[in-house]
Amino acid sequence: xxxxxxxxxxxxxxxxxxxxxxxxxxxxxxxxxxxxxxxxxxxxxxxxxxxxxxxxxxxxxxxxxxxxxxxxxxxxxxxxxxxxxxxxxxxxxxxxxxxxxxxxxxxxxxxxxxxxxxxxxxx
Amino acid sequence: xxxxxxxxxxxxxxxxxxxxxxxxxxxxxxxxxxxxxxxxxxxxxxxxxxxxxxxxxxxxxxxxxxxxxxxxxxxxxxxxxxxxxxxxxxxxxxxxxxxxxxxxxxxxxxxxxxxxxxxxxxxxxxxxxxxxxxxxxxxxxxxxxxx
Numbered sequence: 175x176x177x178x179x180x181x182x183x184x185x186x187x188x189x190x191x192x193x194x195x196x197x198x199x200x201x202x203x204x205x206x207x208x209x210x211x212x213x214x215x216x217x218x219x220x221x222x223x224x225x226x227x228x229x230x231x232x233x234x235x236x237x238x239x240x241x242x243x244x245x246x247x248x249x250x251x252x253x254x255x256x257x258x259x260x261x262x263x264x265x266x267x268x269x270x271x272x273x274x275x276x277x278x279x280x281x282x283x284x285x286x287x288x289x290x291x292x293x294x295x296x297x
Numbered sequence: 298x299x300x301x302x303x304x305x306x307x308x309x310x311x312x313x314x315x316x317x318x319x320x321x322x323x324x325x326x327x328x329x330x331x332x333x334x335x336x337x338x339x340x341x342x343x344x345x346x347x348x349x350x351x352x353x354x355x356x357x358x359x360x361x362x363x364x365x366x367x368x369x370x371x372x373x374x375x376x377x378x379x380x381x382x383x384x385x386x387x388x389x390x391x392x393x394x395x396x397x398x399x400x401x402x403x404x405x406x407x408x409x410x411x412x413x414x415x416x417x418x419x420x421x422x423x424x425x426x427x428x429x430x431x432x433x434x435x436x437x438x439x440x441x442x443x444x
Contacts, residue, residue: 195359199357201321201357201359201362201364238319238356238364238366239318239319240318240319240320240321240356240364240366241314241315241318241319241320241321242320242321242322243313243320243322243323243326248321248364250319250321250356250357250364
């Protein structure tokens, strides 16, 4: 699944917290999540639930809103199929990308050198 | 079957939820509100029992926190208990001579009171002892007279 920048960044945060527990669950407040997102990504508080809902639709995790005794909102997040394999999928897609780049370089080099090979054969 | 302690834990958990919403509750908070001292493991097993009896559902659990959502059955039991407590307090203030002595609880955790009216009890004791004494005196008279 190809994720957007915001989705990827949020999923990194969620995965890091949820993968620590055996059953792939974690409890996070909106502030916890936003504080863990790097500053270079333009991620607002209003983007949070929208991005979370998109990840829920893509079967990465499900979440439940709960209130603490202090009245603060917390998200109880449980990883689902795609979420559990998120890290592995990331590594696999990186490997695929590297492989594609190497293949492209080889083909480009081969294409460039065909002229000289042909001229050497038919000299 | 759930005991009084389990229903007290249920009351504490549901008092922290509002209008059936889920809540994140710290274990230490529940332990501090419970009148008796229990361990965290005992509290975990009570909460699991409540979930098995479909009174709450456990969304999340770790060393420090519970994430729970009240089930309709749990909500009904909690509200009935609150109502029963209010009624008992109202009745107790009206009848000062009434003593409620009970160990029994029904399926919603409401105590089944056995009401003893002290005035009635005292009257019964007095009348019984008078009748007993009367018959004892009568037999003693008959024996002394005819034997």
